[in-house]
Amino acid sequence: MQPLSLNLIDSSTSLQACEAYDSFAKRHLGLSDAEQQQMLAELGFTSRKALIDVVVPADIRRHDALPLGAFSEAKSEAQALAALRALAAQNQVLRSFIGQGYYGTHTPSVILRNVLENPAWYTAYTPYQPEISQGRLTALLNFQQMVTDLTGLALANASMLDEATAAAEAMGLLWRVSTTQSKIFYVAEDVLPQTIAVVQTRAQALGIDVVVGPAAAAMQAQAFGVLLQYPGVDGAVRDDQALVKALQAAGTRVAVAADLLALTLLTPPGEWGADIALGNTQRFGVPMGFGGPHAAYFAVRDEYKRHLPGRLVGVTVDAQGNPALRLALQTREQHIRREKATSNICTAQALLAIIASMYALYHGPSGLRAIALRVHRLTDILAAGLEQLGFEMVNQTSFDTLTIKTDALTEKMHAQAERHGINLRRINATQVGVSLDETTTRADLIELWTVFGLVSRAAEGLVKPLSAAVKDDTVGTVARFSLPEIEALDATTGSRLPTSLLRQSNYLTHPVFNSYHTEHEMLRYLRNLADQDLALDRTMIPLGSCTMKLNASSEMLPLSWPEFAQIHPFAPAPQTVGYRTMIEQLEQMLIACTGYAAVSLQPNAGSQGEYAGLLAIRAYHASRGQAQRDVCLIPASAHGTNPASAQMAGMRVVVVRCAANGDIDLADLRAQAAQYAQQLAAIMITYPSTHGVFERNVREICEIVHTHGGQVYIDGANMNAMVGLCAPGQFGGDVSHLNLHKTFCIPHGGGGPGVGPVAVAAHLVPFLPGHVTTPSQAGEVGAVSAAPYGSASILPISWMYIAMMGAAGLTAATECAILAANYLAHKLGAHYPLLYSGPQAKVAHECILDLRPLKEATGITVEDVAKRLIDYGFHAPTMSFPVPGTLMIEPTESESKAELDRFIDAMIAIRAEIREIEEGGADRVDNLLKNAPHTAQVATASAWAHTYSREAAVWPQPIVLKRKYWPPVGRADNAYGDRNLFCSCMPVEESLSAEHKEDV
C-alpha cells in the first residue's frame, strides 16, 4: 500500500500537490516509493538511477527527456479520457453501406460486457499452458467448429490476422504444396481490392507472379493456385463449382475468400471442392473499428493440416484420461521451428475469434440463418425498389450487396447520401455499391430510396436539387415522387440467390451451438469458461518476453465508444478526423520513444511489423541498385518470428552464434558479415537481448553490419526495458517493430489482438507500407494489412497509456520493470542458477533461471515446475525460450511487491519440494511436481495412492487457502493429442472415440 506521504496531510499542501497526488502512474506502477527503496537496498543500491546506471550501457543512454511535446506532462485518467473524447467527437458516425469486407453488426450486449469488456477474457495470455486455459481453448475450439461447419472444410485454425493476410497465407500454402512448375497465382478481379494489394505485396517478395483477371479466365492462366471471392466484391454470387472442378483436374489448387454469413444460405466452398476457405468473421458481432481488430478464419482440406498457418486448438487427454484441450502441433510453433514454421504468425486474434464464436453460439444456426435471410430479403427488396426508381443493377445475383449503375449521377449520389448520414461504396465514376448488414432496417431502405430517387429526379428537373448547405428537405421533395413500398415488394420480389447454390447441408448442429440462446444461459456459460482460466485479473503472469503488465480500465473504456467502434475503415477522410489525429499523435509518441523518423501503425502484430520492416530494407537496397542483398543475419537466440519473417520477405537466413555469456559472438558476426559483404541485407537483433541482458557491444554490432552495407533491424519486443532510457533509433538501429500489446498496454486477449507498428530511420521512410486507399509513393512497399491503420480501434489504449503516464511516468515504468526483474533475479538466484546477466550480475527487465542441472539431478523438468506453479495459483513463466530447459521470468513494473514476494515464495517452496526428491525424501516418479497440477477431482477422490499428502498437493502454502485456483484438467498429454489429431467440438456422449481418432 502506498502510505500517505507526510507533506500531503499537512493542511498547507499546495493545490498543485493535491492535484498531482492521484496520478495514473501511481496506479500503473505496482511499487510504492518505500517498497522500491526496500528492494533497491536488498540489491545494494540507494536509488533507481544507480541501478539503471549499472544495467544500461552508458554509451546508449539517451540524455534528452522523452520528447513527447504536449504529452510530456501526465494527464489524469479523467483528463486523458476527456481529451480522447474530444478527439472521438471529431469522427462522424454515418450509416455504413460501404461493405467491401466490413459490415455493421450488433455485438450482443451480453458478449460485449462479459467478453470484450471483461478482463478475465482480455487480459489472458496465449494458451500455451493448457491447464489454466481451458475456458478460452473451449471458445476457440467452438470457433474452429463454427468455421469448419460453415465452410464445409475439414479443419480450421483458431484465427488469422485479417482477411487479406489470410489470403496471402493461402497463396503461401498453395505455393509450398504446389507440384506444378507454375509461378502464377491467379486472383479473380472481384476479390476485395485490399486483399489483392496484400497478396501482391507478399507475392513480390516470394517471387510469385500475381495475375488478376476474370474468374472465368482462370483456367487459361495455368496457375499453381487461384483465389476466388464468394460473393464477389460487386455482390454477384457466381457459381464456380464447374470452374473449381476443372482447375483441380488441371492440378491448380483453389482458395476461396468467403463471407461466413452468406454461407449460412449458400453451398459452402468445401462442398464444391475448394482446397482452402478464408475470410473475415467481423460481421459476427465485432465492431468495424476503423478496420480492426477482427478475426480472420482459415480452413483447409484434411490433407493440408500440417501446412496450416497460425494456431490450432485440439483435443487430447489429461493425466487422468479426461478430455483436455491444448494448442495442437506445437512443434510448428514459432519458438521451435523457426524458419521451417508454416507462417510467421505468433499473436493472432484470439479475443475477436472468441467474440465471433460466442455470437454464433448465442444466435445458433437458426438465428444466424434468420439474420442472413433478413439481410438478403432486404437486399432483394432494395434492388426491386431501385429498379422501380429506374436504376439498373450491375450484378444479377446477390446476397447482401448491390452494384448500381449511376453513370453521371455518381458523385451527386455520394454527396446526397452523405447529407442523409449514409456512406455508399465508391467504386468508380459510374457505379456505386450498397451493402446491407444485420443492422439494416426498413427505415434504411426508405432512406436509400430517397437518396437515389432525389438525385435521379433532380437530374430530370422534377425536384429541386438540394444544395450541400441545406441539410435536408426530404419530406417536401419526396412528396414529388413516390417511394417504393416495402410490403408490396416483399410480396412480389423473388430471391436474387442462384438456386444452384442454395445450401442443402446442415451446420452448427453440435449442442454447444444450440444451448445458450437465452441471456442467462449465455451469461453463465461465459462466466463458467472465464472461471476456468488464469488471467491478469487473478494473478501475476510472469511470462518472459511477453510483458504482461497492467491493462488499465481507463485505457480500455474508449474501445466501446461508437465514435471509435462504428467507423468503416474506408469512410471518407472528413468523417475520420478524430481517428487520424489520434493516430498521428500516437505515431509521434512512438517516434519520441524509439528515436526513429516515422512509424506505420498498419502491421497487425509484431510478426507483421518485422515483415514490413524487412520489406522496407529490401526496397531500400533495391532503390540503390543493390537488390542482390538478401542475406539476413539472425542470432541463434532470436524469437522464431524473426527467421520466419525474413523468409517471408524473400531473404536468406544465416545464423550468428551466441557466445557463452549469451551475447552475440562478435567474432562470428564479423566473419559472417565479411563473408556475405556483397549480399548482406540486414541483421535482426533483439534488444535488450532475448537473454534478458543489455549487451554492452550493441553499437559495435550495428557498426559491423553497417560497414558491410547491411541494415540493422532491432526487434523492439523488449522495448519495455528501454522507453525513456535509450532508443534503438539513436544507437544504431535502422528499423524496429514495437509490440503495442506488450510495452504499450494493449491486452493480449488470450492470443491477440496485437499491434506491431514498424518504426524506421529517415532513409527508410519512403519504403513504409502503402495502402489502396492512399495514393502510392514512388518505391513504396505495398500494403501488409487489409486496413490502412491495421487494428485502429485498439490504438486508443496505447494513446491513453502514454497520455496518462507522461514522459516521467514512462521512464519510471521502465526503471521499475528493471528493478522488479533484478529483485526477482536476486531473490530466486539463490535457489535456481541465473543463466545470463550483465555487470554486477544484474539483468534487464527479465531473467532466465536455469533448471537443467535440476533435471540432471532429479528428472524434474521446467514443465514440472510450470505445472506445479498452477497448484500455487500462478501462471508459469515462459518455458524453454530462448534456451531449452530454462524458465524466463518478466515481472513488469505493474506488480506490487506483495505479488512479487508471493511468486518468490512459491518458487522457493517448489525448490524445497525438488530438494526432497534430490535428497531421497520424495519419490522420483510419484511426487508433487510430476503429478502437477492437481485437480479437485484428484484431490477429493476416495482413493489416494500417492506418497505425499492431499494437503501438500493442493494447499501448498497458507495463502493458497484464501485464493485457491482449481485447474479444470490435469496435465495435458500433448503427444497423445498430436498423434490423435482432433480439432473440433467433441461429441457430447463420448470423449474421444476411435472413429474420431486419426493418426497424423
Ligand SMILES: Cc1ncc(COP(=O)(O)O)c(C=O)c1O
Ligand atoms: C522478441 C519477440 N519478437 C517478436 C515477437 C512477435 O510478436 P507478435 O507475437 O506480436 O507477432 C515476439 C512475441 O512474442 C517476441 O517476444
